[in-house]
Amino acid sequence: MSGEGGDTFIPYGRQEVTEEDIAAVTRVLRSDFLTQGPEVPAFERVVAAHCGARHAVAVNSGTSALHLACLALGLGPGDVLWTSPITFVASANCGAYCGAAVDFVDIDPRTRNISPAALEEKLRKADRQGRLPKVLVVVHFAGRGAEMREIAELARAHGVRIIEDAAHALGGAYDGRPIGCGAWSDITTLSFHPVKIITSAEGGMALTNDDALAETMRLLRAHGITRDAARLEHDDAPWYYEQHTLGMNYRMPDVLAALGRSQMGRLTTYVERRAALAKRYHALLAGLPLTLPPKDDARHASAWHLYAVEVDEEAAGKTRREVFEAMRAANIGVQVHYIPVHLQPFYRQRGFGPGMFPAAEAYYARAMSLPLFPTLSEGDQDRVVATLREALR
Numbered sequence: 001m002s003g004e005g006g007d008t009f010i011p012y013g014r015q016e017v018t019e020e021d022i023a024a025v026t027r028v029l030r031s032d033f034l035t036q037g038p039e040v041p042a043f044e045r046v047v048a049a050h051c052g053a054r055h056a057v058a059v060n061s062g063t064s065a066l067h068l069a070c071l072a073l074g075l076g077p078g079d080v081l082w083t084s085p086i087t088f089v090a091s092a093n094c095g096a097y098c099g100a101a102v103d104f105v106d107i108d109p110r111t112r113n114i115s116p117a118a119l120e121e122k123l124r125k126a127d128r129q130g131r132l133p134k135v136l137v138v139v140h141f142a143g144r145g146a147e148m149r150e151i152a153e154l155a156r157a158h159g160v161r162i163i164e165d166a167a168h169a170l171g172g173a174y175d176g177r178p179i180g181c182g183a184w185s186d187i188t189t190l191s192f193h194p195v196k197i198i199t200s201a202e203g204g205m206a207l208t209n210d211d212a213l214a215e216t217m218r219l220l221r222a223h224g225i226t227r228d229a230a231r232l233e234h235d236d237a238p239w240y241y242e243q244h245t246l247g248m249n250y251r252m253p254d255v256l257a258a259l260g261r262s263q264m265g266r267l268t269t270y271v272e273r274r275a276a277l278a279k280r281y282h283a284l285l286a287g288l289p290l291t292l293p294p295k296d297d298a299r300h301a302s303a304w305h306l307y308a309v310e311v312d313e314e315a316a317g318k319t320r321r322e323v324f325e326a327m328r329a330a331n332i333g334v335q336v337h338y339i340p341v342h343l344q345p346f347y348r349q350r351g352f353g354p355g356m357f358p359a360a361e362a363y364y365a366r367a368m369s370l371p372l373f374p375t376l377s378e379g380d381q382d383r384v385v386a387t388l389r390e391a392l393r
């Protein structure tokens with residue numbers, strides 16, 4: 001794409017596919033197994049080792065990983081799932097898939113993650129009303145770890161299970177430990193969609209340290225069918241298998257696992273590059289009428305999936321929409337992450353509406369994500385900054 005000035009389009013996120021990745025994929029295409037071969041377990045081992053998790057269950061999307069995680073934790077009709085309103089719809093929809101009610105916990109305006117104070121108050125109220133959630137989906141927005149120490153303590157005190165939605169956060173760390181290590185949750189889910197930290201085109205993974213949860217998720221990703229001789233109830237013939245529960249076909253093909261595994265070799269350099277570019281944005285954007293995302297600190301080493309600024313409309317004398325449109329007109333692919341999930345028509349039909357999560361709504365009113373991906377050049381980043389500076393004048 002080319003703009004009026006001939007400037008090339010800079011998207012907000014972009015994958016990198018190398019010749020090495022292509023070779024890894026074509027090797028599988030020439031092999032005996034396009035799916036259900038050795039690549040999926042090999043990819044699972046690499047991700048589990050990087051994250052410090054005991055088990056990794058690869059599936060065909062991050063959304064599938066969230067669904068399996070909810071099912072494994074026993075979420076069903078009559079239950080309640082809570083998540084952040086500032087996330088992709090999948091973090092909430094996984095509850096609806098299971099027939100559970102979905103509700104939200106407002107964010108901390110500084111971190112854009114679930115506010116432990118809001119969670120504490122909402123848990124206390126829910127406890128009094130006998131309407132505690134079964135599952136809390138904690139999103140590590142933009143790749144920065146949510147306040148898991150505080151959140152896990154509150155959830156445990158009320159018997160609430162935790163899923164970390166780490167679709168943005170592979171390669172990040174919280175409290176000195178890799179996101180996905182499971183120290184503060186039951187299951188962590190990842191996404192390998194092309195805009196995320198690494199890609200398998202489509203794909204996702206569920207990480208856990210719990211043997212039983214891992215086994216349930218493996219069963220559920222492939223129809224609920226087992227061939228494990230120790231588990232068969234009615235026969236032991238060589239062709240025999242049994243369906244023990246209602247599973248899905250959420251399998252990841254080997255072709256895509258090979259791409260994901262090849263990309264894992266660059267995870268560390270990707271996250272370092274993202275962090276360096278984020279630091280550069282911080283320096284170059286200082287003093288403009290913007291609220292910048294929280295910097296890394298002793299507890300948080302973000303994976304920097306997104307660099308989301310908030311436009312200070314009063315100080316700028318411009319609306320976010322005007323700034324957004326000026327950026328798009330200059331061929332810069334800014335985006336807004338996210339429209340609060342509770343304001344989506346599907347959730348409005350279920351009783352939600354404006355004013356219910358004021359911090360999330362205030363953030364959304366001013367938010368804009370700037371381009372950030374490992375192959376973004378400093379020259380292109382300078383063009384983003386110069387265009388934004390101009391748009392804010």
Ligand SMILES: *Cc1c(COP(=O)(O)O)cnc(C)c1O
Pocket residue numbers: 061062063064087088090091139165167168190191192193202203204
């Ligand atoms: C991308 C994303 C998902 C869904 O992942 P898919 O692989 O696209 O299904 C879930 N949660 C969050 C926060 C995401 O950004």
